[in-house]
Amino acid sequence: MFDFLAECELFMVLFYPCDQWLDYCINIHFVYPQMSILKYLGTSRHKLFAAGKYPKVLSFSTFHTTPNSSVELHSQEKEVVITLGSNVGDRLHNFKEALKLMKNSGINITRHACLYETAPAYVTDQPRFINSAVRVVTKLGPHELLSTLKRIEKDLGRTDGIRYGPRPIDLDILFYGKYKVRSDILTVPHERIWERPFVMAPLMDLLGSAIDSDTVAAWHSFAGHSGGLSGLWEDLGSESLIGEEGMYRVIPVAKGLLDWSRRTSVMGILNVTPDSFSDGGNFLSVESAVSQVRLMISEGADMIDIGAQSTRPMARKLISVDTFYSEVALEAVSNGAHLINDVSAGQLDSNMFKVMADLDVPYVAMHMRGDPSTMQNSENLKYDNVCKEISSELYSRVREAEMSGIPAWRIIIDPGIGFSKKTEHNLEILLGLPDIRKEIGTRSLSISHAPMLIGPSRKRFLGEICPRPAAERDPATIASVTAAYLLLVLIVKLPEYLDLCSNNSVSVVLRYVTSTASPKNHQINKENIHTQTLISAGGFICFFHLDIFTFASFSAHKTFVFGRQRRKREEKIRKFFDSTRKTLRKISFPFTDILAKVFFETHKISIQLPFFPHSFS
Numbered sequence: 183m184f185d186f187l188a189e190c191e192l193f194m195v196l197f198y199p200c201d202q203w204l205d206y207c208i209n210i211h212f213v214y215p216q217m218s219i220l221k222y223l224g225t226s227r228h229k230l231f232a233a234g235k236y237p238k239v240l241s242f243s244t245f246h247t248t249p250n251s252s253v254e255l256h257s258q259e260k261e262v263v264i265t266l267g268s269n270v271g272d273r274l275h276n277f278k279e280a281l282k283l284m285k286n287s288g289i290n291i292t293r294h295a296c297l298y299e300t301a302p303a304y305v306t307d308q309p310r311f312i313n314s315a316v317r318v319v320t321k322l323g324p325h326e327l328l329s330t331l332k333r334i335e336k337d338l339g340r341t342d343g344i345r346y347g348p349r350p351i352d353l354d355i356l357f358y359g360k361y362k363v364r365s366d367i368l369t370v371p372h373e374r375i376w377e378r379p380f381v382m383a384p385l386m387d388l389l390g391s392a393i394d395s396d397t398v399a400a401w402h403s404f405a406g407h408s409g410g411l412s413g414l415w416e417d418l419g420s421e422s423l424i425g426e427e428g429m430y431r432v433i434p435v436a437k438g439l440l441d442w443s444r445r446t447s448v449m450g451i452l453n454v455t456p457d458s459f460s461d462g463g464n465f466l467s468v469e470s471a472v473s474q475v476r477l478m479i480s481e482g483a484d485m486i487d488i489g490a491q492s493t494r495p496m497a498r499k500l501i502s503v504d505t506f507y508s509e510v511a512l513e514a515v516s517n518g519a520h521l522i523n524d525v526s527a528g529q530l531d532s533n534m535f536k537v538m539a540d541l542d543v544p545y546v547a548m549h550m551r552g553d554p555s556t557m558q559n560s561e562n563l564k565y566d567n568v569c570k571e572i573s574s575e576l577y578s579r580v581r582e583a584e585m586s587g588i589p590a591w592r593i594i595i596d597p598g599i600g601f602s603k604k605t606e607h608n609l610e611i612l613l614g615l616p617d618i619r620k621e622i623g624t625r626s627l628s629i630s631h632a633p634m635l636i637g638p639s640r641k642r643f644l645g646e647i648c649p650r651p652a653a654e655r656d657p658a659t660i661a662s663v664t665a666a667y668l669l670l671v672l673i674v675k676l677p678e679y680l681d682l683c684s685n686n687s688v689s690v691v692l693r694y695v696t697s698t699a700s701p702k703n704h705q706i707n708k709e710n711i712h713t714q715t716l717i718s719a720g721g722f723i724c725f726f727h728l729d730i731f732t733f734a735s736f737s738a739h740k741t742f743v744f745g746r747q748r749r750k751r752e753e754k755i756r757k758f759f760d761s762t763r764k765t766l767r768k769i770s771f772p773f774t775d776i777l778a779k780v781f782f783e784t785h786k787i788s789i790q791l792p793f794f795p796h797s798f799s
């Protein structure tokens with residue numbers, strides 16, 4: 183799949199050793215006489231340039247040029263990677279302006295990496311940077327591109343300063359198509375990619391775990407590592423570098439940067455609608471809504487999601503607005519909302535992505551088929567593999583959002599529990615969150631790294647599992663979230679559980695979920711085992727004593743113990759509960775906080791919970 187130009191240059195490299203090649207280019211102004219050469223050589227020479235051991239790489243091209251010669255590539259779009267860095271002024275604003283100016287200069291952004299806040303490298307006595315990268319297509323030649331980027335840097339206030347010193351914006355070219363470029367002022371691939379985690383992390387985000395084009399294959403080959411860029415990134419430390427002092431993955435929100443992976447955030451729901459299934463009509467007056475918000479915050483909610491439209495069939499507290507209308511989103515953000523939660527991921531208002539691109543707030547893109555009135559129609563409930571199809575459909579929505587100008591680093595993904603899903607689908611989703619991430623990751627690592635929101639609270643599928651009206655589905659909600667989070671790595675064979683979980687909602691959900699768990703989820707992964715994890719919520723306590731392969735749930739006066747050596751464990755666990763119960767009653771911090779802490783330990787997911795006012799009363 184070489185394009186013509188790449189073929190030509192490839193063959194020219196074969197003909198001329200490097201030094202001569204430079205002269206040749208300058209003197210003859212790159213008149214492309216290569217068609218005849220091409221014929222002469224035949225395509226078998228390609229393999230001479232097969233790079234290293236990297237499997238899919240077929241070839242790459244080198245050309246040496248100077249900015250003053252007319253040796254520039256024109257007319258064909260090239261795929262390019264550009265990194266962004268900023269540590270002076272309003273760093274996010276600098277990024278936003280840089281992207282805008284790039285777009286206005288014929289540099290079209292197709293993908294965004296995640297956003298990182300990083301410790302300064304080389305010159306360490308300077309403010310922290312934000313770093314990211316974009317994949318773009320452009321017809322600009324490499325030197326034209328460089329001078330365009332330099333002009334943008336200047337327009338954004340960049341002046342000559344110390345090497346590696348503070349700067350409002352830094353724009354570097356990492357890759358330019360499949361080409362290597364070397365001149366006095368430009369070296370591509372950028373020479374210092376390989377040593378810089380703050381460059382490698384965003385670069386990896388721009389790829390998928392699958393190699394989808396020759397250009398991407400060439401980028402892998404440039405790493406000079408048998409495992410390509412992925413191998414090099416692994417050697418540098420890969421994900422273990424993220425979350426350490428040096429480097430956080432963040433989303434910009436409320437004029438700050440939120441490292442969402444530090445702990446699970448809890449989103450309280452406030453429905454200011456008359457007809458919401460869970461709390462409809464309860465908070466219609468301003469006073470009752472405000473006092474409910476206060477209560478939720480005092481109970482540990484990190485953000486409040488205000489639903490102004492029913493979709494029925496903080497140290498820094500954030501306000502999210504649940505809407506699929508662009509006008510509502512615009513108005514809400516102008517009035518101080520920090521987040522827009524769009525259950526349609528842009529499907530119900532063709533202006534939504536455009537409006538969101540201009541706003542600076544995070545955007546929750548949720549998976550749903552149809553609209554709230556048609557989502558449960560039979561045609562919208564057909565799935566062969568629910569997690570795979572959600573991944574693919576949600577990925578398409580997010581890509582469209584990205585192509586419309588919403589940077590991936592502002593997007594939060596949500597599989598849409600209860601929206602165009604049957605009960606069994608919802609349970610598969612709860613169990614399959616990591617699969618969804620992984621599946622999305624084959625196409626885009628940045629989207630697969632996005633914060634994930636799930637909202638099972640009091641939803642109908644819980645009522646179907648444990649027949650209870652919405653207001654009594656809180657324990658089931660907790661159980662479902664717990665199950666989503668824990669069962670993946672924890673549940674082993676539980677032959678005894680069936681006779682034990684008759685009326686207890688937690689157990690019923692767990693039974694449901696375990697019965698749908700795939701064999702791979704029955705593997706115990708020792709590294710993920712926390713010996714004792716306590717989750718307490720609204721009247722029941724789940725106790726996970728995982729090193730002994732036991733799960734127990736405690737409800738009112740009953741204790742259920744599942745797993746090996748049940749009887750022996752039962753006594754021990756009962757004693758544990760007896761002693762802990764008293765302590766737990768005295769604990770003053772709200773249960774949501776406990777949940778958030780537990781979830782943060784292993785799963786990097788946000789949970790959406792209803793409000794539980796009397797956790798320990």
Ligand SMILES: Nc1ncnc2c1ncn2[C@@H]1O[C@H](COP(=O)(O)OP(=O)(O)OP(=O)(O)O)[C@@H](O)[C@H]1O
Nearest residue numbers: 345346352353354355356367368369370371372374
């Ligand atoms: N791939 C490249 N991308 C951007 N600039 C490059 C590249 N290769 C060479 N240069 C040259 O490097 C010069 C210095 O660039 P810049 O001011 O961005 O350096 P820096 O940010 O301090 O260091 P670094 O480029 O290592 O991050 C530029 O003026 C440009 O001519």
Ligand SMILES: Nc1nc2c(c(=O)[nH]1)N=C(CO)CN2
Nearest residue numbers: 267300301302303311346380
């Ligand atoms: N963390 C971090 N450190 C840097 C950066 C940067 O973008 N991020 N850029 C530099 C100049 O190239 C020097 N040091």
